[in-house]
Amino acid sequence: MTSSELIAQSKTRVIAIANQKGGVGKTTTTVNLGAALAELGQRVLLIDLDPQANASTGLGINPRAIEKNMYDVLLGDTPLEDTLEPVADVEGLFVAPSSLDLAGAEIELVPGFNRERRLIDALAPIVGDYDYVFIDCPPSLGLLTINALVAATEVLVPIQCEYYALEGVGQLVRNVELVRKSLNQSLEISTIVLVMYDARTKLAGQVVDEVRNHFGEKVCKIVIPRVVRLSEAPSYGQPITVFDPENRGAQAYRDLANEVLGNELNLDDDNVPSSGGVEIVPAPDDPAPDDPAPDDPAPDDPAPPQPQLGLDEPTAAPIKRPSGLGATMILGGSPEVMPEADSETLEENE
Ligand SMILES: Nc1ncnc2c1ncn2[C@@H]1O[C@H](COP(=O)(O)OP(=O)(O)OP(=O)(O)O)[C@@H](O)[C@H]1O
Numbered sequence: 001m002t003s004s005e006l007i008a009q010s011k012t013r014v015i016a017i018a019n020q021k022g023g024v025g026k027t028t029t030t031v032n033l034g035a036a037l038a039e040l041g042q043r044v045l046l047i048d049l050d051p052q053a054n055a056s057t058g059l060g061i062n063p064r065a066i067e068k069n070m071y072d073v074l075l076g077d078t079p080l081e082d083t084l085e086p087v088a089d090v091e092g093l094f095v096a097p098s099s100l101d102l103a104g105a106e107i108e109l110v111p112g113f114n115r116e117r118r119l120i121d122a123l124a125p126i127v128g129d130y131d132y133v134f135i136d137c138p139p140s141l142g143l144l145t146i147n148a149l150v151a152a153t154e155v156l157v158p159i160q161c162e163y164y165a166l167e168g169v170g171q172l173v174r175n176v177e178l179v180r181k182s183l184n185q186s187l188e189i190s191t192i193v194l195v196m197y198d199a200r201t202k203l204a205g206q207v208v209d210e211v212r213n214h215f216g217e218k219v220c221k222i223v224i225p226r227v228v229r230l231s232e233a234p235s236y237g238q239p240i241t242v243f244d245p246e247n248r249g250a251q252a253y254r255d256l257a258n259e260v261l262g263n264e265l266n267l268d269d270d271n272v273p274s275s276g277g278v279e280i281v282p283a284p285d286d287p288a289p290d291d292p293a294p295d296d297p298a299p300d301d302p303a304p305p306q307p308q309l310g311l312d313e314p315t316a317a318p319i320k321r322p323s324g325l326g327a328t329m330i331l332g333g334s335p336e337v338m339p340e341a342d343s344e345t346l347e348e349n350e
């Protein structure tokens with residue numbers, strides 16, 4: 001059986017967490033969704049394919065102190081299982097760590113035989129030991145990400161609820177399509193997760209609506225809020241579920257884990273941002289340090305003159321800017337300026 005057949009036929013979900021835009025929450029989602037799934041009894045392997053090694057260090061692993069890492073797997077003969085490190089305090093969660101050397105791998109792999117299939121061939125022998133394999137990709141569409149897309153059966157794309165949120169997503173969609181056609185027929189973008197949601201900005205709600213309009217059912221109901229503790233946890237080498245188990249960031253990733261598992265979600269309307277009403281209210285005791293005081297103008301005001309979310313596929317649903325800003329955000333096609341009356345109505349309704 002080929003590696004592709006082994007992976008396609010296994011019950012394991014192999015999910016590449018990809019978005020070539022930097023700093024959008026790939027690693028935070030890999031680490032915390034992985035930990036939340038392990039907490040729910042799943043066996044989870046996190047493959048750190050980013051030379052920055054944030055997933056490794058964020059789970060308390062010092063890449064300098066370990067013997068074998070993903071570089072040795074992709075460019076040497078090291079079996080993947082020889083790199084695995086169990087994560088402290090999270091039963092069932094394992095990491096295949098990265099190292100800075102991996103930065104050179106993009107170049108060193110270029111002339112190599114089977115260069116797009118190094119990861120899938122390494123993963124295939126052990127894939128059946130896990131329920132979930134997450135591959136944390138670097139912020140690029142280079143050979144490391146291609147290796148992840150070839151090994152995976154699904155792609156999860158985290159999207160930040162901010163300006164230019166969809167910048168580059170069109171290119172990612174096309175690349176996934178290319179890989180599907182030529183290298184991995186089982187690949188699909190299965191999951192979009194909206195992250196760093198701040199209920200106080202109108203823009204966040206607009207991005208949520210726009211992404212839902214565009215990607216429909218693929219977008220998870222659970223939206224991850226912007227929570228300071230989520231950004232603090234990595235420096236303690238712990239997932240949020242261990243670092244601050246009661247924090248709403250931990251709860252959000254637990255809810256997301258249940259959604260990913262296909263479990264019934266126990267939500268009240270406040271937890272499900274939907275078209276027209278976005279109601280995730282930040283807990284008063286958990287203000288983000290960089291958050292403005294409630295009276296301050298929202299961080300997205302004023303807007304640049306012609307903001308675009310950046311996905312270049314056309315869509316019929318441009319999203320509205322608040323009145324007076326004179327601009328709309330669009331996913332693609334030609335910009336449309338909404339009638340002023342409509343914008344005012346929108347604002348009054350909020
Ligand atoms: N929901 C959140 N609330 C607050 N901070 C967050 C949240 N998600 C991510 N962050 C912070 O945002 C920054 C970028 O997140 P992260 O490292 O997960 O992105 P990334 O896409 O993996 O970045 P890169 O492209 O560099 O690999 C980090 O400092 C992280 O702690």
Ligand SMILES: [Mg+2]
Nearest residue numbers: 026027050054
């Ligand atoms: Mg990262």
